[in-house]
Amino acid sequence: MKHLPGPDFPTGGIVVGASGIREAYATGRGSITVRGRVHIEEYRKERFAIVVTEIPYLVNKARLVERIAELVRERKLEGVADLRDESDRSGVRVVIELRRDVDPEVILNRLYRFTPLQTTFGVNMVALVGGRPELLDLRGVLQAFLAFREEVVRRRTAFELAKARERANVLAGLAVAVANIDAVIRIIRESPDPSTARERLCARDWPATEIVDLLRLVEPGFGEGRKRPTCRLDERQAQAILDLRLQRLTALERGKIHAELEELGRKIAEYLAILRSREKLLEVVERELLAVREKFADPRRTRIDLEASTETSEEDLIQREDVVVTVTHRGYIKRVPLDTYRAQRRGGRGRSAVSTREDDFVTRLFVANTHTPVLFFTSAGRVYKLKVHELPEGRPGTRGRPLVNLLPALSPGETVSAILVLPEDEERWGELDAVFATARGRVRRNDLSDFVHVPSTGKIAMGLEPGDRLVGVAVCDEGQDVLLASRHGLAIRFPVASLRVFRSRGAGGVTGMDLQEGDEVVSLSILRHVEATPEEREEYIRIQNAKRRAAGENGEGVEVPPMRVLTPERFAELERLEEFVLTVTEKGYGKRTSSYEYRITNRGGQGVVNVDVTGRNGFVAAVFPVAEADHVMLVTDRGRTIRIAAGEIRIVGRRTQGVRLVALDEGERVVSAARLEESENGED
Structure with missing residues (x-):
């Protein structure tokens, strides 16, 4: 190269x-x-x-x-x-x-x-x-070319040698004639015709003493051992003599004949040396190739880019564009260019970003670009990876396409349990972890880089026991906590750091929550880890509860207790880091609870009471963190959807039943609840 x-x-x-x-x-x-x-x-x-x-x-x-x-x-x-x-x-x-x-x-x-x-x-x-x-x-090829050039030079040299010898032979005859000019003229004058003259010239032995050196150029060793060497002419030499013009007999012309004959002798010797020695023949080949290089040595025009690659993926052909992706409760998904979405928001109320059925609503909305990777985890523990540009493109006013149609090989009843939107730079995935939770309380922590390479047909993300199902997957790091909530109203909170990182995707994980007979995990949430003593948490909660009662309709006369453990700065810090966990039950009741109410314990325990499960409340339908500005959508088993502002839901302690969020008909129950993205809360 x-x-x-x-x-x-x-x-x-x-x-x-x-x-x-x-x-x-x-x-x-x-x-x-x-x-x-x-x-x-x-x-x-x-x-x-x-x-x-x-x-x-x-x-x-x-x-x-x-x-x-x-x-x-x-x-x-x-x-x-x-x-x-x-x-x-x-x-x-x-x-x-x-x-x-x-x-x-x-x-x-x-x-x-x-x-x-x-x-x-x-x-x-x-x-x-x-x-x-x-x-x-x-x-x-190089060897074949070299052999070809050798053959060309050899045949050309042999041809040039034959020509030189033929010419030298003629010149030798002329030299003999010039040396014996008087006898030659006499024979020609006495001959009746050219053929007779030619025969007489060929039949005579001609003295060659004066030109023996010239003849030796043509015939090496000529005249050796003889005092008076002679030679005979052949027909070609005799004909050349007959064709000789008289002007060639002058001394000048005789000198030219001698000079040309000497030059031919040198060439003949050179040709013979080339034909007898491969080394000399290769020198000729090399010399001629160098001459070609000198003649055609213009600068190189075509550049060779050793780093470039001809391999281009489909993604290399996709324009990088910011889009809005929406996912609905019934599993419809689409992407819309962000410019279109923004254009609808300017100048007034605008129109909805997605058109849905009455029993459907947007549960997930995020802004990404067409190269952003998204992981889809199913209830059967499988994972699929799609880039945003692979999602169906839609327009405002359309529902999109069923997500299950984009994920091949789904089993009957298999649903999408979690959607993770991840950094485009997949090298950063190694800095993050993913936590898995199953209905039977099994949890597992994996390095997110385990899911960089996912075939188009998906792959196993977590091994499940028969009858178990994946209920949630969340991105986390060691500075956060895991919150598992069960159907029977229990919850357990433990640090992410207490879970070891599994190296095998097929592993079933470890016990995250010890469930009672008939109970199951309904949700997985990630909370901010806050170091606080039990005394700090209790005093903070007591003061905040008193403040809420004092701010209520019947708050007159309610005294806010003084700070004994906390300083104002520490209180402000805890207030800034506080999160609220929403719990919704099947019979339409719900509440918000401070994250400080859920003490951090070791994994594998039964947890603490999250909500009182009674005949009035029913079992727990969903548990997840909400912000004050969020909205929550509830869905019943009869297809009704109810939208509620999270800020309107009462904040109470764990061991309470909550307040009524929606009035249900006899036998009707809430089957799911979802936090609406902020972009869906106001005007679209």
């Missing part, structure tokens, strides 16, 4: 990567990808243009421009504002201006994928070896 880096095309361009070249060098076959040379210019503030200055070999520039225009018309290349061919005598220049907020790298990837701006050339190194075509690697 140092001496033969790769092909150099007359139109320049860039060879992408070296793998194709290496494959061709190693096997004789391969494909080399060539791209046009481009650069990105900022022609206006925050607006860019892709400029093509070189195109791949054999690509027609006009056809390239036409193809780009076709893609724009067919909406396969969105984001192009203008297309111009500014080429002139100085070179190629095709300008593709882009609209604002368009990623030029994405457009460039699409140009490479769908236009001749990226072209592949096949390599098939076949050479004749022994007269038969053979597929050769680089070494074989």
